[in-house]
Amino acid sequence: xxxKSTRLxxxxxxxxxxxxxxxxxxxxxxxxxxxxxxxxxxxxATWVMTAYLLSASVFTPILGRVGDLVGxxxxxxxxxxxxxxxxxxxxxxxxIGVLILARVVQGVGGALFxxxxxxxxxxxxxGEVPGSISTLSAVIAAGGGVGMVAAGPIVSALDYRWLFWIxxxxxxxxxxxxxxxxPESPSRAEGSVSWLGAVLLSGWLVALLLPLSQAAVWGWxxxxxxxxxxxxAALLALWLTVEARSRSPLIDLKVxxxxxxxxxxxxxxxxxxxxxxxxxxxxxxxxxxxxAGYGFGASVTASGLLMLPMLVAMFLSGILxxxxxxxxxAKALLTTGAALGALACGFLAVWHAEQWQIAVVAGLFGLGxxxxxxxxxxxxxxxxxPAQTGAATGMNANIRTIGxxxxxxxTGVLVTGRLxxxxxxxGSGYTHGFTLLAVLCLAAALAALLVPVRRTTAPRGGxxxxxxxxxxxxxxxxxx
Numbered sequence: 098x099x100x101k102s103t104r105l106x107x108x109x110x111x112x113x114x115x116x117x118x119x120x121x122x123x124x125x126x127x128x129x130x131x132x133x134x135x136x137x138x139x140x141x142a143t144w145v146m147t148a149y150l151l152s153a154s155v156f157t158p159i160l161g162r163v164g165d166l167v168g169x170x171x172x173x174x175x176x177x178x179x180x181x182x183x184x185x186x187x188x189x190x191x192x193i194g195v196l197i198l199a200r201v202v203q204g205v206g207g208a209l210f211x212x213x214x215x216x217x218x219x220x221x222x223x224g225e226v227p228g229s230i231s232t233l234s235a236v237i238a239a240g241g242g243v244g245m246v247a248a249g250p251i252v253s254a255l256d257y258r259w260l261f262w263i264x265x266x267x268x269x270x271x272x273x274x275x276x277x278x279x280p281e282s283p284s285r286a287e288g289s290v291s292w293l294g295a296v297l298l299s300g301w302l303v304a305l306l307l308p309l310s311q312a313a314v315w316g317w318x319x320x321x322x323x324x325x326x327x328x329x330a331a332l333l334a335l336w337l338t339v340e341a342r343s344r345s346p347l348i349d350l351k352v353x354x355x356x357x358x359x360x361x362x363x364x365x366x367x368x369x370x371x372x373x374x375x376x377x378x379x380x381x382x383x384x385x386x387x388x389a390g391y392g393f394g395a396s397v398t399a400s401g402l403l404m405l406p407m408l409v410a411m412f413l414s415g416i417l418x419x420x421x422x423x424x425x426x427a428k429a430l431l432t433t434g435a436a437l438g439a440l441a442c443g444f445l446a447v448w449h450a451e452q453w454q455i456a457v458v459a460g461l462f463g464l465g466x467x468x469x470x471x472x473x474x475x476x477x478x479x480x481x482x483p484a485q486t487g488a489a490t491g492m493n494a495n496i497r498t499i500g501x502x503x504x505x506x507x508t509g510v511l512v513t514g515r516l517x518x519x520x521x522x523x524g525s526g527y528t529h530g531f532t533l534l535a536v537l538c539l540a541a542a543l544a545a546l547l548v549p550v551r552r553t554t555a556p557r558g559g560x561x562x563x564x565x566x567x568x569x570x571x572x573x574x575x576x577x
Contacts, residue, residue, distance in 0.1 A: 235415020
């Protein structure tokens, strides 16, 4: 049973994870402003996003595992301090180099996701866990939406540096409350951190994500891109070998092979490709001048407001999923969420002549994001041993990020592969891109259908509250 107020604990976790999710997208609309203010080139300014992506991809699974080993509360406070330092450094950054360094430090906050899920599992009553994870997932999803919506007004009214000053104040308060009020989780994994595994994991993630994020600048056929892809494949193979032989692996590959885990991760990869690409390209579509034959010439603030229905829908559906999960199961919610994403992208490919159409499609996609985010986390948490929660949920978040990088890179090729004399993409490029995203989300829905259904056995003398029999404690859980 909970030892301290779970409401306060949840508020701390939601604030930290929500701020980190917001930082993912908050700076993207302001990149042209940052480029001008710090007197740098567009290609250099994109490293503000790339550095954050690479750092988060490295630290999320590693610190998730560290939390399993040394204590989730202790690790959570350390990660929050790193985010605080990164935001403060970014707010004061005199040059683009310092800002990029600050974004690397902020990326440590990616570990807030697995640590938060692990703390909920350890500290909350069993009946509260699915709903709390769903709500936290809704906050995480909505945080990314808040970044897109809030960036324009903040930059217009204040300055781009306030995109970091505001999180400084919020995270500072969160650190104090977390240190005083969040209990240390009693569940600890055995063993130690496999530093060789951590180095190899970091190596193949960076070698994979770096060319995906920079291929538009370097060229897909360049020696750097091809060489890094080859290096990523070699390091991945070496990492798998080392982890399989390690007595204390960073990521337990046996857990990753559990049917409910690998199928959920496959759905996360495919759905992440669609979701992050929509976040990347839909604002650019509506900001394109109508002289291009499409688009509305919207400002950064106006394009953010068009994304507001997505923000509201993803938060509400994430909250709702916590109520629906005990009734219909997380598998059904993940399948439905991915299918709604496919439907939204399909509509967008043929239905984008009016701004209200964009708003409706954004809302529909937001419903899908809310359902999918919450159900992915519940599926993974419900399928792995408590001591593996941080590492397993960290890898799920990472796989979703990898999918997002792949989706954004491929969509970028379709959108920018052929340009008008004005330098703007043709409308057909966006149509092809949105069609691809519909296919990816549909594939995610099909992958979700592969998630095994939980089968349980009734204990003698009673049945569960849902009418489904309960499995013996020693039996591996199969997630519905």
